[in-house]
Amino acid sequence: MPRSSNNPATKAASVTLATVAQRAGVSPQTVSNALNSPELLRPETLDRVLRTIDEVGYRPHRAAQTLRTRSSKLIGYGIRPTAPGASAPVMDRFLHALSQTADEAGYRILLFASPSGGAGLDGYEELLDLHSVDGFVLSGTERGDQRQAWLEKRGVPFVAFGRMWSGRQIGDWVDVDGASGTDAAVEHLVGLGHRRIAFLGWPRGSGVGDDRAEGWQRAMRRHGLPVRGRRAQSVDDIASAQAAVGPLLDAGATAVITASDMLALGCYHALRERRAVPGTDIAVVGFDDNPMAALLSPGLSTVAQPLEAVGRECVRLLLARMSEAGAPPERVLLEPSLVLRDSTSASDA
Amino acid sequence: MPRSSNNPATKAASVTLATVAQRAGVSPQTVSNALNSPELLRPETLDRVLRTIDEVGYRPHRAAQTLRTRSSKLIGYGIRPTAPGASAPVMDRFLHALSQTADEAGYRILLFASPSGGAGLDGYEELLDLHSVDGFVLSGTERGDQRQAWLEKRGVPFVAFGRMWSGRQIGDWVDVDGASGTDAAVEHLVGLGHRRIAFLGWPRGSGVGDDRAEGWQRAMRRHGLPVRGRRAQSVDDIASAQAAVGPLLDAGATAVITASDMLALGCYHALRERRAVPGTDIAVVGFDDNPMAALLSPGLSTVAQPLEAVGRECVRLLLARMSEAGAPPERVLLEPSLVLRDSTSASDA
DNA sequence: CGAGTTCATTGGAGCGTTCCAAAACCATTG
DNA sequence: CAATGGTTTTGGAACGCTCCAATGAACTCG
Numbered sequence: 001m002p003r004s005s006n007n008p009a010t011k012a013a014s015v016t017l018a019t020v021a022q023r024a025g026v027s028p029q030t031v032s033n034a035l036n037s038p039e040l041l042r043p044e045t046l047d048r049v050l051r052t053i054d055e056v057g058y059r060p061h062r063a064a065q066t067l068r069t070r071s072s073k074l075i076g077y078g079i080r081p082t083a084p085g086a087s088a089p090v091m092d093r094f095l096h097a098l099s100q101t102a103d104e105a106g107y108r109i110l111l112f113a114s115p116s117g118g119a120g121l122d123g124y125e126e127l128l129d130l131h132s133v134d135g136f137v138l139s140g141t142e143r144g145d146q147r148q149a150w151l152e153k154r155g156v157p158f159v160a161f162g163r164m165w166s167g168r169q170i171g172d173w174v175d176v177d178g179a180s181g182t183d184a185a186v187e188h189l190v191g192l193g194h195r196r197i198a199f200l201g202w203p204r205g206s207g208v209g210d211d212r213a214e215g216w217q218r219a220m221r222r223h224g225l226p227v228r229g230r231r232a233q234s235v236d237d238i239a240s241a242q243a244a245v246g247p248l249l250d251a252g253a254t255a256v257i258t259a260s261d262m263l264a265l266g267c268y269h270a271l272r273e274r275r276a277v278p279g280t281d282i283a284v285v286g287f288d289d290n291p292m293a294a295l296l297s298p299g300l301s302t303v304a305q306p307l308e309a310v311g312r313e314c315v316r317l318l319l320a321r322m323s324e325a326g327a328p329p330e331r332v333l334l335e336p337s338l339v340l341r342d343s344t345s346a347s348d349a
Numbered sequence: 350m351p352r353s354s355n356n357p358a359t360k361a362a363s364v365t366l367a368t369v370a371q372r373a374g375v376s377p378q379t380v381s382n383a384l385n386s387p388e389l390l391r392p393e394t395l396d397r398v399l400r401t402i403d404e405v406g407y408r409p410h411r412a413a414q415t416l417r418t419r420s421s422k423l424i425g426y427g428i429r430p431t432a433p434g435a436s437a438p439v440m441d442r443f444l445h446a447l448s449q450t451a452d453e454a455g456y457r458i459l460l461f462a463s464p465s466g467g468a469g470l471d472g473y474e475e476l477l478d479l480h481s482v483d484g485f486v487l488s489g490t491e492r493g494d495q496r497q498a499w500l501e502k503r504g505v506p507f508v509a510f511g512r513m514w515s516g517r518q519i520g521d522w523v524d525v526d527g528a529s530g531t532d533a534a535v536e537h538l539v540g541l542g543h544r545r546i547a548f549l550g551w552p553r554g555s556g557v558g559d560d561r562a563e564g565w566q567r568a569m570r571r572h573g574l575p576v577r578g579r580r581a582q583s584v585d586d587i588a589s590a591q592a593a594v595g596p597l598l599d600a601g602a603t604a605v606i607t608a609s610d611m612l613a614l615g616c617y618h619a620l621r622e623r624r625a626v627p628g629t630d631i632a633v634v635g636f637d638d639n640p641m642a643a644l645l646s647p648g649l650s651t652v653a654q655p656l657e658a659v660g661r662e663c664v665r666l667l668l669a670r671m672s673e674a675g676a677p678p679e680r681v682l683l684e685p686s687l688v689l690r691d692s693t694s695a696s697d698a
Numbered sequence: 699c700g701a702g703t704t705c706a707t708t709g710g711a712g713c714g715t716t717c718c719a720a721a722a723c724c725a726t727t728g
Numbered sequence: 729c730a731a732t733g734g735t736t737t738t739g740g741a742a743c744g745c746t747c748c749a750a751t752g753a754a755c756t757c758g
Contacts, residue, residue: 016714027738032716042736059478063415064714067743072412077460079445082438088640089437099428100462108480109460110423113449129408131457238644262644269646272621291437292641295587295611297618365744376708381746391706413744416713 015058024052035060066132073107075318076133078114078123086140087260087288090305094161097311098137105315107134121150128156135318141165141173143207157321159314163331165207172321174313174332178208178287179215181303181336182257185285186219188338189255194283198230198253200245200263212259212287234263241266242273249274255283255344261290264300264343279343289339299341306334364407373401384409415481422456424667425482427463427472435489436609436637439654443510446660447486454664456483470499477505484667490514490522492556506670508663512680514556521670523662523681527557527636528564530652530685531606534634535568537687538604543632547579547602549594549612561608561636583612590615591622598623604632604693610639613649613692628692638688648690655683 017028024031026049033040034049041049052058066072077098082088099109112127114120124147127133134157138147141162148170151158160173182199189197199216202209213231220227229251234244241263245256249270258264264286271278278284279298286293289304313332320327366377373380375398382389383398390398401407415421426447431437448458461476463469473496476482483506487496490511497519500507509522531548538546548565551558562580569576578600583593590612594605598619607613613635620627627633628647635642638653662681669676 014714017716018714028714029716029738030736033737036716040736045736059475061416061481061714062479063412063421063481064743065716066412067410067416067713067745068715068717070743074459079448081445082441082640088441089431092431092437092441095460096428096430096462099460103462108476111426111444111448111458111460113445113452126408127457130411132410132412236644238641239646242646262641265641265644291431292587292611292614295585295614297588297591363744366746367744377744378708378746379706382707385746389706394706410744413713414746416715417744417746419713 015056016061017058020049020052020056020058023056024049031058070132071134072132074110074131074133075102075107075315076124076127076131076136077109077111078120078136078138079111080114080140081116083116083140087262087290089291090288090307091139093307094139094311097308098314099311101312101315105319107315107319109137121147124151124156128154135159135322137161137314137318141207143205155325157318157325159318159321161310161314163207163333169329169331172317172330174310174317174334176305176310176336177215177333178212178303178336179218181287181338182212182215183219184215184336184338185257185301185303186216186223188340188344189257189283189285190219190223190225192283192344194255195225196230196251196253197225197255197257198232198245198248198251199227199257199259200241200248200267201231201233201259202236202263203233209259216257234266236260236262238262238266238269242269245270249276249282253282255285257285259287261286261288261293261300261302264302265292265296268296268300279345284343285338286343293339294341296343298343298345301341301344302339303336304339305336309334364405365410366407369398369401369405369407372405373398380407419481420483421481423459423480423482424451424456424664425473425476425480425485426458426460427469427485427487428460429463429489430465432465432489436611436639438639439637439656440488442656443488443660446657447663448660450661450664454668456664456668458486470496473500473505477503484508484671486510486663486667490556492554504674506667506674508667508670510659510663512556512682518678518680521666521679523659523666523683525654525659525685526564526682527561527652527685528567530636530687531561531564531634532568533564533685533687534606534650534652535565535572537689537693538606538632538634539568539572539574541632541693543604544574545579545600545602546574546604546606547581547594547597547600548576548606548608549590549597549616550580550582550608551585551612552582558608565606583615585609585611587611587615587618591618594619598625598631602631604634606634608636610635610637610642610649610651612636613651614641614645617645617649628694633692634687635692642688643690645692647692647694650690650693651688652685653688654685658683 017031020031021028031049034046038046102109112123114123136158138160141160143166152170163173163175186197201213217227232244232248234241245267256267264284267284268278271282276282286300286302289302293300293302317330366380369380370377380398383395387395451458461472463472485507487509490509492515501519512522512524535546550562566576581593581597583590594616605616613633616633617627620631625631635649635651638651642649642651666679
């Protein structure tokens with residue numbers, strides 16, 4: 001039976017429960033039940049009511065529902081100015097995935113502008129009071145992030161994209177296992193015969209960056225490969241990466257794994273500068289699968305985050321938390337995937 | 350006088366108008382007036398009520414306001430998967446600016462996932478019915494976009510980031526004058542002494558791409574410079590751009606203006622391939638100011654869109670439209686700015 | 699000094715929904 | 729056939745706010 005009609009027929013000023021009720025010859029309450037507790041109605045009545053709903057194109061008015069039930073079916077998300085190191089394409093895809101999954105579960109994402117600094121808790125409070133959002137999704141968690149503790153204290157459901165990098169673990173989160181990504185990159189390179197595999201990371205101290213370094217290190221150790229002199233760091237900037245990777249190349253590295261595609265691009269430049277070809281002479285692996293990575297030549301092999309899955313899991317955990325506040329926290333660590341392109345292919349030329 | 354308190358004092362279960370009214374010794378209606386029509390109150394009363402509001406940390410409940418006033422103070426925005434050609438960083442910054450300006454005007458952005466295809470009008474209808482959004486912001490307008498006509502027909506206020514590229518002009522829009530950007534790029538290059546200035550664009554037919562080409566062409570004509578044989582096209586992909594720019598270089602171009610930073614990156618590769626240095630040997634100008642542009646070496650000169658201003662104007666036009674539905678449509682074309690980096694500096698080495 | 703006028707404040711209703719408790723219906727049964 | 733118990737339906741109130749019309753207070757003027 002068709003539940004959503006395409007010809008909203010008369011669709012006059014406003015179709016309310018009462019409209020439907022009258023037309024179907026039942027009470028407004030019954031119409032409400034037809035939608036919220038269909039098992040209460042006699043099948044025959046249910047059918048008639050649903051048909052009428054369809055005919056007149058009735059849609060429940062969310063504001064009224066919110067007022068009555070104290071639940072807005074809204075999820076708050078504080079959008080921050082793109083932080084250095086956090087790539088816009090990643091956030092963009094995440095937000096789309098999040099919005100999509102939320103939609104499918106009958107929820108919507110309500111944006112608010114959040115200052116870049118960790119602070120800006122006011123925004124969260126305001127959304128809570130004014131719009132009675134049912135929960136929040138955080139992203140870009142940092143060391144010393146105060147948001148989780150603040151939300152927990154108020155008993156507000158939330159889920160973070162990004163684990164807690166410091167202090168006591170609070171609440172649910174979904175994250176991508178960066179260490180596993182760089183580990184896999186090492187594995188792949190070792191399989192190709194590389195032994196002198198270097199890592200170009202961000203300055204120590206950022207949770208995300210250290211995690212990615214960690215995977216490289218453990219995989220190297222596992223294979224009995226030395227890491228000393230094979231690691232360098234740079235801010236997320238091409239020129240600076242280009243400079244930082246120099247010593248690694250001088251030390252004879254045959255492959256470089258980086259903490260971001262930007263850093264990888266810096267390696268490309270350094271290689272070109274030395275008349276070397278990425279992929280053919282030196283293998284390079286980036287991180288994040290920036291759209292640019294596919295477009296480079298040779299294409300940049302990189303570690304891709306499963307952002308659709310992250311979005312999906314965020315919604316799933318949040319819904320679970322909202323339905324059972326006391327449940328033990330759930331933490332999901334998703335596997336990134338290694339996208340292989342020409343920057344890691346042993347040239348056959 | 351402090352209007353927003355930081356210590357919400359008792360902030361019990363829920364603070365309503367009635368709570369405040371009782372505590373201030375006035376009627377609920379008076380409290381409402383204090384916020385919505387303060388000029389109706391005696392200054393003395395107003396003061397007392399506002400103070401009480403502050404003390405108890407009262408915040409009006411939006412759902413109740415929405416229900417009563419039929420205005421949600423919500424602006425809908427259909428977020429699409431990043432389209433090819435449209436850069437994620439651009440959309441990201443735009444969305445942030447939009448959200449911020451909306452916040453300041455007391456509005457919020459409500460996201461919904463919209464399919465990439467032009468269709469997906471259902472999403473708009475649903476947001477309208479369910480959440481009674483007050484208006485929409487569109488972005489990524491294309492040739493033959495149906496959204497504007499659809500919204501106009503229903504009398505729903507909207508504003509588009511992106512002009513109408515085909516058909517009758519409908520509604521308000523804000524856009525960036527791409528032609529003016531490439532025109533300015535030509536001007537700058539001519540000032541540096543360049544005469545053989547080429548353009549690498551996208552395949553004809555996309556509104557945005559053709560617009561950017563147009564500016565180059567008209568500036569060239571204005572300076573009496575030939576355009577024949579100085580134009581090539583490529584999809585937004587580095588390798589393909591690299592190939593497409595070849596003939597232009599062969600034909601002796603000393604500078605290349607491109608429709609996007611990706612295409613410019615393709616030029617960089619082509620130049621490296623020929624042992625030429627961007628900036629020193631051949632000038633390159635990109636478009637969009639992708640974060641990557643600043644990080645390249647040499648830094649890529651590029652045309653930057655004033656996204657904060659776009660966001661601000663979108664909100665301004667939308668608010669105007671909402672307050673006066675019948676006003677003549679307003680269309681704002683903003684000037685992009687040329688960001689100069691080393692890819693256009695006559696080398697002094 | 700009472701009637702008219704303006705200004706400030708209030709009471710009641712209603713927005714569309716769901717909660718709660720009570721009512722109607724229907725078939726069994728003692 | 730009245731009483732019982734279960735299923736299905738209903739009426740009224742309430743969520744928090746703002747609209748509207750009406751009241752009360754203060755002030756002006758013949």
